[in-house]
Amino acid sequence: MAKLYYYYGAMGSSKSANALMAHYNYTERGQKALLAKTNIDTRDGAYVIRSRIGLQKECVLLSDVCAMKDDDILAYDAVIVDEIQFATKEQIDFLARIVDDLEVPVLCYGLRSDFQLNLFEGSQRLLAIADVIKEIKTVCWCGKKATCNARYNKDGIVRTGSQVMLGANDEYVALCRKHFLEGKLRRE
DSSP states (O other): OOOEEEEEOOTTSOHHHHHHHHHHHHHHTTOOEEEEEOTTOOTTOTTEEEOTTSOEEEOEEHHHHHTSOHHHHTTOSEEEEESGGGOOHHHHHHHHHHHHHHOOOEEEEEOSBOTTSOBOHHHHHHHHHOSEEEEOOOBOTTSSBOOEEEEEETTEEEOSSOSOOOOOTTTEEEEOHHHHHHTOOSOO
């Protein structure tokens, strides 16, 4: 029975690497997995998923998946989507329909919350309707589990601004809740 999977984690928890490994596992077993990412993520090019450890693969955009006909989707054994936090509620509902009506599993990878600890639209919808929800863990500089995505600049943690600002290790760091609230980016 197909399921809608939501794998979430803080920045740097290897979500993209896990998505790419899942795609590889399907391919290695002679199955076809459709690899996609949301349209907003253009850091590495519109049609590339790249992990911080250097893994990368060409992909399609989630908007293209949502425009596909059922027969085209049925050509795949699974759908894998990265940066799912940027998806709309309607796109998440479309992915759920792929699972429920076409019986094709959908694996979604992304952040749960933003730099202000607010849920993203895609994450919120997945937390409400996903069949399986699993955390991909990473650690704060102190060794505790990191659950917060801190946006920072030369002056320290940034607490205001647009919810979406694409960046990587030069603008975001995963912290435990305590150090996020204290504003401590590193051991002093």
